[in-house]
Amino acid sequence: MRSDNGRVRLEPIPRATLTQALFEKLVGYVVGGDWKAGERIPAERELSEQLGIGRGSLREALKALELLGMLDSRVGDGTFICARSEFLSRPLLWAVASSDHSELPELMEARLSIEQTIAALAAQRATPEDLQQIGAAVEEMRNHLDDPSGACHADMDIHAAIGEAAHNRILQNAAQLLRNLVKPWVLLKHRIPGAASMSLEQHEHIYAAIRQGDPTRAREEMSKHLMTSGDLVLEIVNRQKATAP
Amino acid sequence: MRSDNGRVRLEPIPRATLTQALFEKLVGYVVGGDWKAGERIPAERELSEQLGIGRGSLREALKALELLGMLDSRVGDGTFICARSEFLSRPLLWAVASSDHSELPELMEARLSIEQTIAALAAQRATPEDLQQIGAAVEEMRNHLDDPSGACHADMDIHAAIGEAAHNRILQNAAQLLRNLVKPWVLLKHRIPGAASMSLEQHEHIYAAIRQGDPTRAREEMSKHLMTSGDLVLEIVNRQKATAP
DNA sequence: ACGTATTTGTTCGTATGTATC
């Protein structure tokens, strides 16, 4: 493909192994849209016969797809395509999961950085449809102020809607990943009396700034929101650490 | 998927499949440091015997690790651990590679956002050792101004060193991933006469701001650098598109 | 409620090509 000059010892890419090629082909099916989310793919034996390869080789590629979160295999049922939003949560998770949970501050710091940019971009690029989505999510949260789980879910939906309005897939994917990682702590936060209503108010401020097309204020409001939210979470964690060391 | 009041089909997490557990165990070995980069791991048959499982299951997990870029298997030789920096580049690559190159602006926009934060954090947290690393990378680039490939490599090293100085693994991982993705275009950029020296000058400004512990200026200098750099790249791409449609 | 067919999960045996010494 890109036959570089001279020595390329680090990239002996001509990996002409069957599984490798097969894997890329299957990834192409999934991300390309030939196989749509929720669909069932042919059985292993059938697929291996169609492709003219052994079942073992097919399983190796299939298993990799499954571990990446693109597929879901169920015994006696079949193998199904997963939703695209889930693709990217796992890989980074492994890198993070290996180390201590002392990385929570880093996690929140990273999220703050990306969500700030997203908020500013959303204020510049949000379409009427985007705004409606965000507004609907905010309303949804207002209806679940007394339900921690529902409030947390709506909270995530608001941020996801803002992320869509930013119209940058990379940032949205990265943000979605970080949101998934901090979700357990956000849920804890919403269990605190009054936390949900305060959070809702902040979300409304962010929403207002985006609606008015003010990127600077959107960034500031998002920053305020995530910093107070982060402080609350850290407080909870420290309290838990003190209670049960 | 909106309302999961009834049965939760999406999260039957008790995935107690052998390959799944094995995979996580192996990932733990790699990221945990039990298996160090460059090391050779036991042969398939030997490992399967040690672990008390069949070779097929082991191969499925091993192959997934390899496709993720954590391992490298060579016939007749053995299986080896890969360098840590490559771990996270592939997964997102597939998601991006599938679509058109129209996502390049998004890619650069995302990188700009994260590198800005990294530069500011580095100005606040860089240790003397960090500063020395960055300085060494800058010197390295000065010695390769006439060598596009070498200049590109040094360019990446500078940003990597700054990323280390930021002391946030999440952001550094994300940034490293994006750097890998834009690397081909950065190489093209360094082929332009005079581009490397201009780039070097900007890097020196960033380095100076970090050394003086000025996060605001570090952020600004990084922003300037990546925006001029991005404009150059887009110019190249457009020219290529015009030449060979 | 029960039984059967389907499908994935797992293991083993074997053959082949390749790299290293």
Next chain:
DNA sequence: GGATACATACGAACAAATACG
């Protein structure tokens, strides 16, 4: 060149879980 070690690949077989009539 020969011997050894290794990954690659295929096929067959059985177990276990699920779906469906």
